Amino acid sequence: MTTTVIDLGFRPHVYQRQVQAGLTEHSFAVVVAHRRWGKALDIETPVPLADGRWATMGKIRAGDEVIGSDGRAVKVLFAHPVMHERECYRLTFASGETIVADSEHLWVTTRKCDRHHWPGRGPTRVRNEPRPAATRTTAEIARTLRSRGEWNHRVALVAPVEYSERDLPLDPYLLGQWLGDGSTRASEITTADPETVQEITVRAAAHGWTVRDQCSQSTGRASTYRVNGGMQVRLREMGVLGEKHIPDCYQRASIAQRTELLHGLMDSDGAISTQGHYCEITQKSERLAQDIVRLLRSLGMQPRCGVKRAMGRDYVRIKFRPLMQVFSLPRKAARYRPPPERLRWQAIVGCERVTSRSVRCLTVDAPDGQFAVGHYYTLTHNTRLAIALLVDRALRCRLHVPRYAYVAPKLKQARQIAWQYLTELAEKIPGSRRSEAESWVELPNSARITLYGGSEGNEESMRGLYLDGVVIDEVAGMAPHVFPEILRPALTDRKGWALFIGTPHGADAFLELWTRAQADRDWFTALYRADETELPWLPKSELEAARRDMSDAAYRQEFLVDFTASSSDTLITIDIASAAAQREYLEHQYGFAPVVIGVDVARFGDDRSVIQVRQGLTAYRPEIYQGIDTMALAGHAARAIDRYAPQATFVDAGGMGAGVIDRLRQLGYRIVEVNFGGRSSDDHYADKRTEMWFEMRDWLEQGGSIQNMSALKTDLCGPTYEFASNGKVKLEKKDDLKARGLPSPDLGDALALTFAEPVFAPDRFQRDSRRYPDTAEM
Numbered sequence: 114m115t116t117t118v119i120d121l122g123f124r125p126h127v128y129q130r131q132v133q134a135g136l137t138e139h140s141f142a143v144v145v146a147h148r149r150w151g152k153a154l155d156i157e158t159p160v161p162l163a164d165g166r167w168a169t170m171g172k173i174r175a176g177d178e179v180i181g182s183d184g185r186a187v188k189v190l191f192a193h194p195v196m197h198e199r200e201c202y203r204l205t206f207a208s209g210e211t212i213v214a215d216s217e218h219l220w221v222t223t224r225k226c227d228r229h230h231w232p233g234r235g236p237t238r239v240r241n242e243p244r245p246a247a248t249r250t251t252a253e254i255a256r257t258l259r260s261r262g263e264w265n266h267r268v269a270l271v272a273p274v275e276y277s278e279r280d281l282p283l284d285p286y287l288l289g290q291w292l293g294d295g296s297t298r299a300s301e302i303t304t305a306d307p308e309t310v311q312e313i314t315v316r317a318a319a320h321g322w323t324v325r326d327q328c329s330q331s332t333g334r335a336s337t338y339r340v341n342g343g344m345q346v347r348l349r350e351m352g353v354l355g356e357k358h359i360p361d362c363y364q365r366a367s368i369a370q371r372t373e374l375l376h377g378l379m380d381s382d383g384a385i386s387t388q389g390h391y392c393e394i395t396q397k398s399e400r401l402a403q404d405i406v407r408l409l410r411s412l413g414m415q416p417r418c419g420v421k422r423a424m425g426r427d428y429v430r431i432k433f434r435p436l437m438q439v440f441s442l443p444r445k446a447a448r449y450r451p452p453p454e455r456l457r458w459q460a461i462v463g464c465e466r467v468t469s470r471s472v473r474c475l476t477v478d479a480p481d482g483q484f485a486v487g488h489y490y491t492l493t494h495n496t497r498l499a500i501a502l503l504v505d506r507a508l509r510c511r512l513h514v515p516r517y518a519y520v521a522p523k524l525k526q527a528r529q530i531a532w533q534y535l536t537e538l539a540e541k542i543p544g545s546r547r548s549e550a551e552s553w554v555e556l557p558n559s560a561r562i563t564l565y566g567g568s569e570g571n572e573e574s575m576r577g578l579y580l581d582g583v584v585i586d587e588v589a590g591m592a593p594h595v596f597p598e599i600l601r602p603a604l605t606d607r608k609g610w611a612l613f614i615g616t617p618h619g620a621d622a623f624l625e626l627w628t629r630a631q632a633d634r635d636w637f638t639a640l641y642r643a644d645e646t647e648l649p650w651l652p653k654s655e656l657e658a659a660r661r662d663m664s665d666a667a668y669r670q671e672f673l674v675d676f677t678a679s680s681s682d683t684l685i686t687i688d689i690a691s692a693a694a695q696r697e698y699l700e701h702q703y704g705f706a707p708v709v710i711g712v713d714v715a716r717f718g719d720d721r722s723v724i725q726v727r728q729g730l731t732a733y734r735p736e737i738y739q740g741i742d743t744m745a746l747a748g749h750a751a752r753a754i755d756r757y758a759p760q761a762t763f764v765d766a767g768g769m770g771a772g773v774i775d776r777l778r779q780l781g782y783r784i785v786e787v788n789f790g791g792r793s794s795d796d797h798y799a800d801k802r803t804e805m806w807f808e809m810r811d812w813l814e815q816g817g818s819i820q821n822m823s824a825l826k827t828d829l830c831g832p833t834y835e836f837a838s839n840g841k842v843k844l845e846k847k848d849d850l851k852a853r854g855l856p857s858p859d860l861g862d863a864l865a866l867t868f869a870e871p872v873f874a875p876d877r878f879q880r881d882s883r884r885y886p887d888t889a890e891m
Contacts, residue, residue, distance in 0.1 A: 132612070132637075132639060135637030136502070136610055136612060136637065139610075139635060139637040140608065140609070141610065141612075141613075141633075141635065141636045141637070142611070142613065142637040142639070143613045143626060143630040143636065143637075154170050154213065154218060154472055154474070154486060155170065155201070155212070155213035155214070155470045155471070155472055156169060156170045156171030156470070156471050156472065156473050157169050157470075158170045158212055158213065158487065159487055160173060160179055160485070160487075161179065161180050161274070161411075161485055161486075162178060162179060162180075163178035163179060163180060163185075163186030163187075164178070164365065165276055165361070165364060165365030170473050170475070170486075171471075171473060173189055173192045173473075173475055174189070174192055175189055175190060175192050176188065176189060177192075179475070179477060179484045180271060180274050180484060181479045181483060181484055181485070182269065182271060182272065182483040182484075182485075183272050184272035184273050184274045184275045184368075184413070185275045186275070187478055188477065188478045189475050189477055190477060190478050192473070192475055195471050195472070196215075196471070196472050196473065197471055197472075198469055199215040199216070199469055199470075199472050200215060200216040200252070200469065201213055201215050201216070201466070201467050201470050201472065202214060202215075202216060202251045202252070202255055202464050202465060202466055202467060203464070203465055203467045204251065204461055204464050205462050205463030205464070206268070206459050206460070206461055206462065207264075207415070207459045207461075208415040208417070209417065210487045212487050213467060213470055215472045216251050216252040216255075217250050217251070217252070218250065218251045218474075219248050219249070219250060220248070220251065220254060220266075220268060221247070221249075221268065221269065221483060222246060222247070222249050222267060222268050223246045223247075223266070223458065224257070224260065224265050224266060225261070225264075225265050227247075246269065246529060247532065248529075248533065249266070249533075251464065254266050254461060255466070258463070258464050264460040264462050265461075266461040267455075267458035267459060267461065268458065268461065269457060269458050270413050270414075270415060270436070270457050270458065270459060271413060273368045273371075273413045273437075274368075274411045274412075274413075274485075275368060276365050276366060276367055276371075278366065278370065279365065279366045279367065281363065281366060281370065282347050282350065282351060282362075283344065283347045283348070283351070284316045284317075284319065284320065284373075285363060285371070285374035285377065286312065286316055286373045286374065286377040286441070287316045287317065287340075287344070287377065288359075288363065288377060289373070289374045289375065289377020289378040289381065290302050290304075290313060290377040290378075290380065291348070291377075292353075292359070292377070292378055292381075292401060293378045293379075293381030293382030293383070293394075294381035294382055295357075296337075297354070297355060297356075297357060298354055298355060299339070299345060300339060300340045300341075300344035300345035301327065301337050301338065301340075302337070302338050302340070302381070303337045303338075304335055304336070304381065305334050305336070306380075306444075308442055308443060309380060309381070310336075312441070313338065317342075320342070320343065321342060321343070322343055322344055323340070323341050323342055324339070324340055324341075325338065325339050326338055356398075356400065357400075357401045358398070358400050358401050358404050359401070359404035359405070359407075359408060364404070364407060368412070371408060371411060371412060372412065374408065375409070375412065375439055376439065376440060378394060378405060378408075379392065379394060379439045379440050379445070380440055380441055380445065382394050382395070383445070385435070385440070385445055385448045385449065386448070387448065388448075388450065389435075389448040389450035390434060390452070391432060392432070392433055392434075392435045392439055393431065393432045393433075394430075394431050395421055395428045395429065395431070396429050397426075397429075398429075399429055402418065402429035405431055406418060406431060409431070409433055412436075412437065413436055413437075413457075414433050414434065414435070414436050414437075415433060415459055416432065416433040417431070418430070419432065434452060435449060436452055436456065499519065499531075499586065499612060499614055500519065500531055500534050500535050500538065500584075501538065502584070503535075503562050503582065503584055504539070504542075504556070504562065506581075506582050506610075507556055507558075507560035507561075507562055507581075507582075508542070508556055508558065510581055512581060514559050514560075515560035515561070515581045516560070516578065516579060516581055517560065517562045517563070517581055517583065518562070518564075518565055518575065518578075518583040518584070518600075519535070519562065519563075519564050519565070519583070519584045519586070520564075520565045520566070520567045520575075520583060520585050520586065520591070521564075521565075521567065521586045521587060522566065522586075522587055522590030522591050523566045523567075523568060523569065524552070524564065524565060524566030524571050525566070526566070527566060528552060528564055530586070531564055532552065532564060535554055535562060536554060539554045539556070542556055542557065544556075544557035545557060552564040560581075567585070567588075567590070567591030567595045568590065568591050568592050572591070572594075572595045572599055575595075575600065575603065576599050577603075578603045579606045579607055579609075580603040580604050580607075580609045581604075581607050581609045582604075582609050582610045582611070582612075583600055583604065583609065583610075583611050583612070584611075584612045584614065586614055586615065587614075587615045587623075588613050588623050588626060596611075596626075613626060613630075624687070624827060624830065624831075625823075625827045625856065627640075628823035628824070628826050628827045629823045629824065630823075682833045682835060683830065683832075683833050684807070684810055684832055684834050684844065685806075685809075685813065685829045685830055685832075687826070689810070689813050689814060689829075690819070690825075690826040690830050692813075693813045693819045694818075694819050694820070694821040694822075694825075694826060695821070696730075696816065696817075696818035697818060698730060698731050698818055703728050703729035703730050703731045705874065706728050706729025706730070706874065707728070707729075707759075707872045707874050708726065708727075708758065708759040708760055709726075709760065709761050709762075709763070709872050710725065710726050710727075710754065710759045710761070710763070710867070711723075711724075711763050711862075711864060711865070711866025711867040712724050712725075712762065712763070712764040712765065712770075712773065712863065712866065713725075713765045713859050713860075713862040713863040713866060714743070714746065714765050714770040714773050715738075715768075715769065715859065716767070716768040716769065716847075716857075720739075720859055721737050721739050721857070721860070722737075722738045722739070722741065722746050723736065723737050723738075723859045723860050723862070723863035724749060724750055724753050725860070725863035725864045725866070725867060726753065726757050726759070727864065730812075730815075730816050730817050730818055731817075731818050732817065732818065732819045732864055732867075733820075735820070735822075735825070735860055735864070736753065737824075743772035743773045743776065744772075744776060746773050747772075747773045747776035747780070750762070750764070750773065754777075754782055760872050760874075761785055761872045762777075762782065762784055762785065763786075763787050763866040763867065763869040764777070764784055764785070764786055764787065764866075765789060765862065765866060766786040766789075767788065767789055767790070770786070771786075785869065787801060787805075787866060787869045788801060789801055789802035789862075796841070797841060797842060798841060798842050798843075799843035800843065801869070802862070802865070803834065805866065805868045805869055806861070806865050807842070808868035809861075809864060809865045809867075809868050812868065822860075824856075824860055825860045825861070825864075827856070828856070828858035828859065828860040828861035828862075829858070829861045829864075831856075831858050832844050832845040832858060832861070833845045
């Protein structure tokens with residue numbers, strides 16, 4: 114028998130090998146890893162900021178906001194230290210923009226074969242849908258710059274940049290008309306279009322101004338109209354009289370306001386081709402021409418400038434493909450044709466090796482890791498273990514028709530992250546095939562690996578399947594029922610395995626999964642902090658620089674994988690809860706303290722009723738019940754009171770709690786009812802529940818000991834707090850926690866109830882004071 118050895122080209126480092134070994138011994142694994150080191154651009158590369166200003170890569174700082182691929186602001190989590198002696202390339206784009214990047218910088222591109230591919234042979238060949246864009250390095254782009262005589266790679270154009278709406282001194286359409294066909298030194302506009310005259314009149318009237326025909330004799334069939342009442346004063350105040358240009362406040366206005374300005378310019382001075390594919394606007398003023406180019410770029414278009422010679426002088430001609438309607442004048446707007454999708458991408462037309470430059474990387478808080486750079490807003494990019502693991506396991510599987518899956522929050526995201534690398538690995542395996550339309554790769558042994566989305570209804574396509582293995586990426590972004598209701602049953606029939614991977618993003622469903630997995634012997638868990646992994650591409654000097662430059666919360670989340678660091682308003686961090694879970698006290702260290710019981714009563718079917726006993730610095734193991742009625746819960750609470758003889762028993766009075774309180778009082782127990790929404794005894798807090806949770810946080814920090822239970826730690830680390838309009842602190846509501854994918858913090862509430870009121874030591878009371886009758890206090 115001949116054995117075929119297939120080299121997939123994947124060389125896992127020591128920590129990735131640990132994960133592989135963990136999945137060999139366990140069916141389920143949760144891996145939390147720090148942010149990988151990014152790639153770099155020349156420090157002189159201009160970067161548009163979210164507030165409309167510009168800065169170079171070398172000037173960007175953590176906390177700044179840049180422009181993401183969707184045109185919205187994204188925060189810079191970390192501006193990495195400047196690196197030297199890197200292999201660098203100059204990339205040239207179809208727009209004429211050039212950007213210098215190091216060889217490992219990442220770009221999201223489509224190739225020619227992705228855009229035009231015809232699988233099959235002969236008459237059966239049918240053109241498929243274009244393949245999705247994929248992430249590629251600069252060096253890879255340089256090697257494959259051209260394909261069959263054409264430019265191979267294209268990058269997406271950024272969406273129109275979203276700035277906030279501004280209170281502008283002059284209607285943007287009116288300003289656009291004046292900039293295009295207005296008198297340089299007066300509030301006069303020349304036009305031959307009755308629709309334009311009507312529009313100018315309406316917009317001027319909104320300012321309280323009037324429009325009057327100047328009866329010009331020198332403009333042919335066009336007439337000059339003067340806007341009276343204050344427009345000229347506004348123009349002078351903006352500094353545009355005598356030197357036409359677009360004021361900066363208009364360049365930083367909202368998309369709608371900038372579009373109105375462009376409509377005014379194009380209605381007055383613009384033209385569109387007969388087919389509606391190209392637009393043009395010509396200007397005498399070079400400054401105004403540059404401002405129009407900037408305006409077009411911020412709206413997602415790629416203008417080109419040239420020189421037009423007319424009447425003995427040079428004019429600046431701006432030509433561009435309209436990716437949106439740029440006219441409101443009916444005769445021009447009628448020619449516009451929506452562009453094909455391919456025009457929303459621009460080609461890379463050059464990638465040549467250059468002398469090494471000082472380069473730098475930014476890590477941004479964006480789902481796709483992309484942000485805009487350069488004056489043309491070019492998009493650049495900021496799991497290979499999972500895909501390599503899927504392919505390796507699929508090849509080795511000896512079961513009949515093996516099935517594997519890679520699941521990301523959205524199918525589009527799964528394709529962007531995983532498809533390119535999955536197909537690259539499959540191409541190394543003779544006899545493999547794939548389906549672009551259905552996003553699967555099939556190996557020679559009939560094993561199939563399919564990409565799925567785990568939210569927005571896409572997860573239903575996985576229901577009813579069987580799976581031998583699944584990788585679940587960024588589980589916090591998926592619908593909460595995906596694993597327990599869909600994927601877990603799919604793995605049951607053939608005893609399949611599951612690998613969860615991700616980075617912390619606050620106290621969310623991923624934290625709940627992580628803490629639960631730690632307490633289950635059937636699960637493998639691994640958490641890799643940057644200061645412990647000692648990977649060669651992330652030296653300690655770089656980590657020290659990151660700690661200096663980043664906020665403490667950002668550093669802890671991105672490099673120390675702290676789930677609660679991302680929210681500066683998290684009340685109890687995972688460090689506090691974990692430390693409390695590791696503490697143990699001997700009985701003589703807490704036995705003198707009063708015993709207190711807290712009872713949290715479930716409100717809904719999926720909530721839990723919890724009885725929590727605490728004595729001094731020690732919290733006993735909570736009793737957790739689900740799906741029981743108030744009478745049964747009251748019985749459990751009565752037995753706990755008899756067993757522990759508490760000095761106080763606090764019961765949640767909300768929802769079904771009143772029934773438990775009434776029953777316990779019928780049985781003769783002394784109960785203190787607590788209304789979570791009631792008034793706090795401390796004016797700093799908005800309600801009683803907030804006060805109790807802050808008291809509990811102080812107790813934990815001062816040495817409190819809790820049981821090492823994942824559910825308890827998840828509950829404690831879940832809620833955030835905010836300041837209400839009256840300045841008082843308020844804890845996050847249970848419903849808001851559920852909306853974030855976290856369970857109701859019933860265990861946390863039960864422990865917090867033990868801090869509802871001060872309770873004195875046992876020697877201040879009779880032991881039987883937990884019950885009536887009145888003789889107990891005699």
